[in-house]
Amino acid sequence: MKSQGSSSDKNCKVSFRKKLLIIDSNLEVKDVERLKFLCIGLVPNKKLEKSSSASDVFEHLLAEDLLSEGDSFFLAELLYIIRQKKLLQYLDYTKEKVEQLLPIKGKISLFRNLLYELSQSIDSENLKEMIFLLNDSLPKTEMTSLSFLALLEKQDKIDEDNLTCLEDLCKVVVPKLLRNIEKYKREKQEESCQNKYARSNEILRGVFQWLGFTVHIYNDVTKVEMEKVLQKQKSNPAHADGDCFVFCILTHGEYGAVYSSDEALIPIREITSHFTALQCPGLAEKPKLFFIQACQGEKIQPSKSIEADALNPEQAPTSLQDSIPVEADFLLGLATVPGYVSFRHVEEGSWYIQSLCNHLKVLVPRQEDILSILTAVNDDVSRRVDKQGTKKQMPQPAFTLRKKLVFPVPLDALSL
Structure with a gap:
């Protein structure tokens, strides 16, 4: 009986990994980059940097207990965010089911979501202009919008509580993205x-x-x-x-x-x-x-020292x-x-x-x-x-x- 149980477990794992390979085969290079970016903070950076395929990322998710045959929601969340909703079927999820569970089981932070959203709205021309504005502090390498934002984060130019640098860039290059940042601030406060x-x-x-x-x-x-x-x-x-x-x-x-x-x-x-x-x-x-x-x-x-009879002429009574x-x-x-x-x-x-x-x-x-x-x-x-x-x-x-x-x-x- 033990050997049959062990065989059943192995078959289950093989079946699950087959599904992961099918998902991998349907993802492009740009999708892999998106997956890696969304996993920053949840998977060690060194592991992500060495990942060249979606299956590499999946291996790290399995190792970090972020993915298993019994709970594949995190991967479903990732696929949902990068708009690969058709692939949810291989994890026995639907778009509606993921949306229902996101408020409860979602692991991607508001900050990570914000940066990803911004990256999808920064075109190649916008990116060139942003790089030009920060040229002295950036390495002379080819970058995508995602790698650019990841670099700003790595250089401590931005974090979840400090978006000044990003706001300044958006004001000059893509003012409409300031709405995304304001929305993020409200959601973070909430x-x-x-x-x-x-x-x-x-x-x-x-x-x-x-x-x-x-x-x-x-x-x-x-x-x-x-x-x-x-x-x-x-x-x-x-x-x-x-x-x-x-x-x-x-x-x-x-x-x-x-x-x-x-x-x-x-x-x-x-x-x-x-x-x-x-x-x-x-x-x-x-x-x-x-x-x-x-x-x-x-x-x-x-905080100010108390000053008797002091008035602030800029502050009208409200x-x-x-x-x-x-x-x-x-x-x-x-x-x-x-x-x-x-x-x-x-x-x-x-x-x-x-x-x-x-x-x-x-x-x-x-x-x-x-x-x-x-x-x-x-x-x-x-x-x-x-x-x-x-x-x-x-x-x-x-x-x-x-x-x-x-x-x-x-x-x-x-x-x-």
Whole structure:
């Protein structure tokens, strides 16, 4: 029985390798170069440099446990990216199946994808011009767009956090490619948010459950899904028995708006307007609080020494009132003032959410009202700086509350 099992395993492996050879025979030299480029960072560079065929690349993927007869998705991902979708059939995949699994199993980084996309849009004339602009620092060898970008990366001229050199080249030679770079930056920020907001989600859930709220969490919300959430919440029958409504959004954004997971820009006013007395009678005359952890622009607030009576003539006062309905009982708390970025700690979560939750835990038992708590949050966050001591953040609230809002003190307040 053992020998039969061993024979069966060998036949399976031979059959799988036959499929790999069929795929290899259908790929051209340019496809091999693309495969090698996409595998940078996942397969040692020395191995990739010595690879002259697709089968060589496949051997390295097998050796690095990136490919096996039991899991061939990574190769399917590579074939999908280089637009060899017909070859997916040999791995028992379809284009639709790969697209479905990419968000879950995809291994190619956003940065690698960006460079590959750019390479496909840089023609031979564009490449000559880019090489000319960087001529002094490049070897006198023939290059393709892929090898050119790989060289920039190897020379540390570009990396996933520094695309200045590439942006400068695109501005001069192919301005339309700046859109790809901007899209990459948004996606990278979104990916970062998904990873790092997990801690903030956990903190928010714990604190607001402690305060007696029923908490619902929605992750990776698209624009369509956001509208469904807003419709569901504004017609929630539980509002009739509730005393207060809190809506928190953790994402990235621009002035007066936030991004959904599918990159749609949603005005904050569009969100808050769902909860006016006319739209949501169940919350009429009840406080409605919106806390938004999101950038409101791309500027960075510099760390400066405090100077009494100092004014910045370039900074006109900015109001958030346009983001809340013109009626009573609304409060909007933004992580940063309009036009600027917000920051987060890798392990502890966003500065704003962390400070908000900490001050709620400390000041609610002292029966401080929400505006006093947010004032303390402003003071706390404004005093924080990054590790280099060069970046700061200043939250900003706007409100039409008619009365002081004081949360009931939880019975187990002393346990926090």
